[in-house]
Amino acid sequence: MVRTVQVVVGTGMGAVMVTQDRDADFAAYMQARQPSLLRTAYLLTGDRHTAEDLVQTSFAKLYLSWERVQRRELVDGYVRRILVNEHSSLWRRPFKRREIVSGDVPETHAVDRPDTGESAALWAFVQTLPRKQRAVIVLRYYEDLSEAETADVLGISVGTVKSQASRAIAAMRSRVHDHPGLGRDTAEEDR
C-alpha cells in the first residue's frame, strides 16, 4: 500500500513531500477515536451502517484538512463538528451511496439485547427528534459536552442549545408517558 501523500500548495509554486509520518499520525488518531465516533454517529443516525458511512466520510474530510489542523488538542472538536454537519447534510445528497459499507451480514437469528419498556421508549423518542435537536441531545447527554461546547460544535447560540434541550426534555415527559418514572425531578427523588 502506498502511504506517501503528496501535498501540492499553490498552483505549481512548489511541492512539499510529506512522508509516511503524516499517514501514520492520522492512522493512529483514527484508530484511537473510531469506536467513540462510531457510537456518537450511531446515536445521531439510529442506523449502524449509516453510522459507519458517516464516520468514514468524516475521517475523509479530516484527512483532507489534516495538514491544516495545527493544534492537535482541537482535533476532537473539529472531527465532531464534521460528523454532526455531515449528518445534517446527508439527506440533501441527491445520490446517496448505494452500498452498505459493512461486510457483516446480520446473523441469521440475531437476537438484540432485550429492549422493551423505558429504554425502548426513550430510544424511540430520540429517533423522532429533528436532526439538530437530536444532535443537541446526543452532544449534551451522551458526549457530556457543556452547553457552550455543544453550541460551538453545532454553530448555534448557547440559548438555542438550552431551548432545544429543554423542549426535548419536555416533549419526552409528555410523550413517554407510559413510564411513570419519567417526569420526576432529581430534587423530588431526593426529598
Added chain:
Amino acid sequence: MSTHDEDRLSRSLHDRAGDVHGAPVDLADVQRSARGIQTRRRVVAGVAALAVVAVAVPVALGVRGAPGSERPVAPATSTPSTAVSRTPTPTPTPSPTTPQPEGVTPLTVQGAHTGVPAQITYLRGRTVVAPGADPVDLPATYESIAPYRGGWLAVQRKRQGQPYVVHIDASGQVTSSKPGGDRIVTSQDGVEVSWVEDGKLFLDTTNGHSDLPQSIDLPAGSSGFPVGFVSPGSVVVNDNAQDRKYYVTDLKALTEIHGVLGVRATDQALGRLGAQVSYDSHDGTSCWKVATNTGGDREPKTCDWTIESFSADGAHFVGYPSGIDGLGSATVGLLDSATARRVASFDRQGDGVTYVSDAAWEDEAHVLASLHDGDQWYLVRLGLDGSLQKVDEAPGSADESPFRFAAHS
C-alpha cells in the same frame, strides 16, 4: 440543573451506544472517500483542477472505473419469464449516439435526438408530468409522489430532513402530513401502493376502491420504508433500525429476510430481490445477487454492478458500477438479470461533469434517467439497444436534480 429525566436519557443513550461495534475503517477507506470528496467539490465548484490546495492522495490504491469486462459470475439457475404482459412501448426515434464497441454508448446529450414524451409519471421541480395529461403544479416540492384516491401521496422533507408522508387531495390541498418513510412504492401494474406512516406500513389500492388501507406495525423504535413489491399484496420493507433488517410482509406478519446487507430492487414478475450480500472495505466495492424473496440464492451474482431496479418483466435490471459514490454515476448499465451480464451501458466520455442521479424503467426495453450534462439537467431515455434520447430538460444546481420519478416498485 440535572433532572431525573436528563439522567435517564443520558443512561439510555450510553446503554444504547455501548453495544455498537462497527466494521473498522482503515486508511485506504478514508483515502478513497477523500478522493470522492475532492471530485465532488471540484464538480460543484465548477473547477476542474486548479484548486488552491490540492491533495493528491495515492493513486496506487486504485479506483475502479466503469466495469468494462465483468468478473466471472455464477451460472444462472433461473430464466426470466416472458409471460408478463408488455406495457406500451414508445417508439424511439433513431439516435445518432450509436453504441461504441463492446456495447458502450457515450453518456451525453450531445448529438442525441429528442424522443417522444415520457411514458411514466415524473416530477420536474414542483410540476407533475404524467403521460397524456396536462402538467399539474403541486403545493410544494416533493421527493416522491404516487397517485392515490384521485390525489397524491407524497414524501416531503421537513425539519432538517425528516421525511413526512403528505396526503394531497384531487384539488391539490394537503389533507394530512405525518412523519413517515422516505419512499413510496407502487406495484408493477400501478394498482397497489405502499408507504410507511407513523411507524406502520400501509398498503392500499391507488384508486381507493378498497376497504380502509391495511397496515402492520413495524418493529418498535424503527422508522422504516417500503423497498418494493415482490408479488401482489406482498411488500419488502426495511425497518431502518440498528441492524437494518429487511422483511417481506403480506401485512399480516413480518418475515425477516436473511443473508442480505441491503436490498434496493424488487422484481414483482418473478418474486425476486436485488440484494447486496458483501462489502469489500479495501476497495469500497460490493457484491450483489438476485435472490428469492426470502433472501435465498437465485443467482446470478455480480461484484461489478449494483442492482437498482428490475424491468417490469424481470428480464433486466439497471445497475451502477459497484463502489460508486458522489454526485451521481458516470456509468449506467442495463443488464440481463439471468446472467448479470451487460446488455448495454452508457459511459461518460472524458472527464466532464456528467452523471446520472436516478433512473426508472419506462417499459421493458427503456429506462429514463436524470442526467446532468454540462450545466443542465436532462431526462434521457436509455435503450437496451444502446440508444440514448433526450426527453426533457430543466435548469438546476449540479447537486440537485429537478427530475424525480413517481413511485415505482
